[in-house]
Every structure is written in structure tokens, then in C-alpha cells.
Amino acid sequence: MIGTPHNGRPLIEWGSAGVALEKETSGDAYVVAPFPGGVLVAVIDGLGHGADAAAAARDAARLLEAHAGDAVTDLVQRCHEGLRKTRGAVMSLASFNSRRSSMTWIGVGNVEGVLLFANPAAEPPRDALAGRAGVVGYQLPPLREAVRAVSPGDVLILATDGIRREFTAGLSAQDRPQDMAESIVARYAKESDDALVLVARYLGV
Ligand SMILES: [Mn+2]
Numbered sequence: 001m002i003g004t005p006h007n008g009r010p011l012i013e014w015g016s017a018g019v020a021l022e023k024e025t026s027g028d029a030y031v032v033a034p035f036p037g038g039v040l041v042a043v044i045d046g047l048g049h050g051a052d053a054a055a056a057a058r059d060a061a062r063l064l065e066a067h068a069g070d071a072v073t074d075l076v077q078r079c080h081e082g083l084r085k086t087r088g089a090v091m092s093l094a095s096f097n098s099r100r101s102s103m104t105w106i107g108v109g110n111v112e113g114v115l116l117f118a119n120p121a122a123e124p125p126r127d128a129l130a131g132r133a134g135v136v137g138y139q140l141p142p143l144r145e146a147v148r149a150v151s152p153g154d155v156l157i158l159a160t161d162g163i164r165r166e167f168t169a170g171l172s173a174q175d176r177p178q179d180m181a182e183s184i185v186a187r188y189a190k191e192s193d194d195a196l197v198l199v200a201r202y203l204g205v
Contacts, residue, residue: 009203009205011039011202011203011204012039013176014041014199014201015176015178015181015182016196016199017182017185017197019162019185020194021162021193021194022051025051026196027046027047027048027053027054027057027194028160028162028194028195028196029043030043030196031044031064031068034068038069038097040068040095041096041158042064042091042094043092043160044056044057044061044089044090045089045109046086046089047087047088049194052087055087056086056087056137057089059079059082059083060079060089060091063075063079063082068095071104072093072094072106073143073144076108076140076143079136079137080136080137080140083136086137087137088136089109089136089137090111090131090135090161091108092113092131093107094158096200098205101149101150102147102148102149102150103147103150104145104147104148105145105146105148106143106144106145106146107132108131108136108140108141108143110161111131111159111160112128112158112160112161112167113156114126114156114168115150115154115157116157117151118152118153118154118155118174119151119153128168151202151204152204153201153202154201155171155173155177155199155201156201156202157171157184159184159195159196161193162190162193162194163184163188163189163190163195164188167184167187167188173201177199177200180197
């Protein structure tokens with residue numbers, strides 16, 4: 001999918017894929033939400049699975065969509081307050097900024113983030129984004145964001161823990177995001193948890 005009309009041009013191209021443990025009711029959710037000057041992407045894993053997990057993830061997704069242009073630390077704090085009556089959730093957020101050609105990232109809990117560089121000479125060829133332990137809605141770690149420069153063609157992948165950690169093996173930043181997402185789920189989804197992958201390629205302006 002091409003997301004985010006941005007002055008008429010999309011800032012990212014993205015795709016997603018997932019499987020739910022309980023039919024039709026995934027506790028995992030994603031957000032792709034444009035705002036003036038950028039786009040917010042996020043993957044959320046509501047604790048456990050089933051309807052209560054889905055409710056927590058959905059509440060978080062709504063809050064992120066409604067405030068997409070806010071600083072990522074403020075977004076996590078807002079979700080923390082909004083999810084207190086739910087089971088809680090873990091999440092990773094990335095906010096792309098077109099003017100600065102940057103991505104600001106934060107993660108609470110184990111939603112994996114990997115940034116694949118389009119430049120084949122990049123060393124290292126990818127950057128893993130480590131979240132801090134915690135549960136949004138229950139217990140937050142100190143909130144610290146990380147900022148990365150991004151170039152057109154760089155690919156961000158966010159994956160819940162229903163995807164085995166080895167999913168980054170053999171990935172190429174050249175592939176279509178939707179194909180990458182489907183291939184990761186097909187090869188690395190566990191049978192024991194909801195699984196969701198979001199792949200976003202930064203196109204630049
Ligand atoms: Mn999970």
C-alpha cells in the first residue's frame with residue numbers, strides 16, 4: 001500500500017500481515033497515521049490474546065491516530081494513562097519527519113524494530129531498535145526516544161513477539177513492503193501467540 005498523501009506525495013510505502021490465535025480477534029494492532037510534515041507508524045501488542053487484548057490494542061491505536069503528530073514520548077505517556085483500565089500493552093512507535101529526513105523511535109516492551117538501510121554499502125546494513133522493558137498502562141520505563149537519519153529506500157520493520165526473532169535473516173530493503181510482511185509471517189509466525197508485522201519504506205520528498 002502507498003500511505004500518507006504528503007503534499008500530494010506519499011512519504012512511505014507500507015504493508016502489513018498478521019495471524020490471530022483466536023479467529024478474527026487479534027490482540028495485535030498497527031497504526032499508520034499521517035500528520036502535517038510526517039507520518040506515525042506503530043505496532044501494539046495487547047497483553048495476552050483474545051478480546052481483552054484486542055480492546056487494549058484498539059484503545060492504544062485510537063489514541064495514537066488521534067494525536068499522531070505529537071512527540072513519541074508524549075504519545076506513550078498518553079497511552080499509559082488511557083490504558084490503565086485495560087490489560088495494558090507493549091508497543092513500538094516510529095515517527096517519520098520529512099523535513100529533517102529522520103525517524104524518531106521509542107519502544108516499551110518487546111515489539112521488535114529493525115531499520116534496513118537501502119544503501120548496499122551501509123555498514124552495518126541494519127540497525128536494531130531495542131525497546132525498554134515495561135507495560136504501557138501498567139508500568140512505564142524511563143521514556144527515552146532515539147532519532148535516526150533516514151534515506152529514501154530505507155525500510156522499517158516492526159514485529160510483535162508472535163514472530164520469531166530470526167525474522168531479520170535474509171531480508172532485502174529492495175522488496176515490496178507487502179511482500180516482505182507476508183513472507184515474514186509465513187516463515188516466522190509462532191503458533192502460540194498473535195503475530196503482526198508492519199513494513200514501511202521511507203520514500204522521502
Ligand atoms: Mn504477543
